[in-house]
Amino acid sequence: MNPFSLMTCIITILLFLVCSLVCVAEQSELICSHQPIVALVGDDVILPCYLDPPISASSETVAWTRPGLDPEFIHFHHNGRLMPQIQNPSYYLRTRLFVDELQNGNVSMKIFRVKISDAGKYFCFLESMLKEASIQLTVGKSDFLKMMNYTLW
Ligand SMILES: *[C@@H]1O[C@H](CO)[C@@H](O)[C@H](O)[C@H]1NC(C)=O
């Protein structure tokens, strides 16, 4: 094999690899629960979102937002960690992603000690994959006893 055709061969293989990675990413859908998630004030709640078929989101920038809030970022995960500088202060120390689950395409977010003001529509973005999905959180205030209890404790 002469050097030129070897080079052509290598480039072809590289192109094929790049294409198959991109194509796999394009086939995966970002799916968040279509049902509203219901939580009571003071509960911890998980907003379930995942890539299907599963591909790793470990190296992805994962942005959870609520358009309309200022700042709109609820949880901004970049370079493997939360960027608290641009997080909405109302969610400070109250959110987490399941970092070990990112490799399975699981980008669910947990919110601790839910407040009435947390109710609304959340968006999950995977920037480099150009994927986005939304999910509704409903916060119940009917459980008066439980609410009173949280106020008392
Ligand atoms: C994602 O991770 C959370 C927390 O471990 C878990 O409750 C949930 O079932 C997982 N979702 C999927 C689709 O694996």
Ligand SMILES: *[C@@H]1O[C@H](CO)[C@@H](O)[C@H](O)[C@H]1NC(C)=O
């Ligand atoms: C009230 O709060 C206490 C302490 O957190 C808990 O043990 C108890 O089960 C709660 N009661 C009700 C009715 O929620």
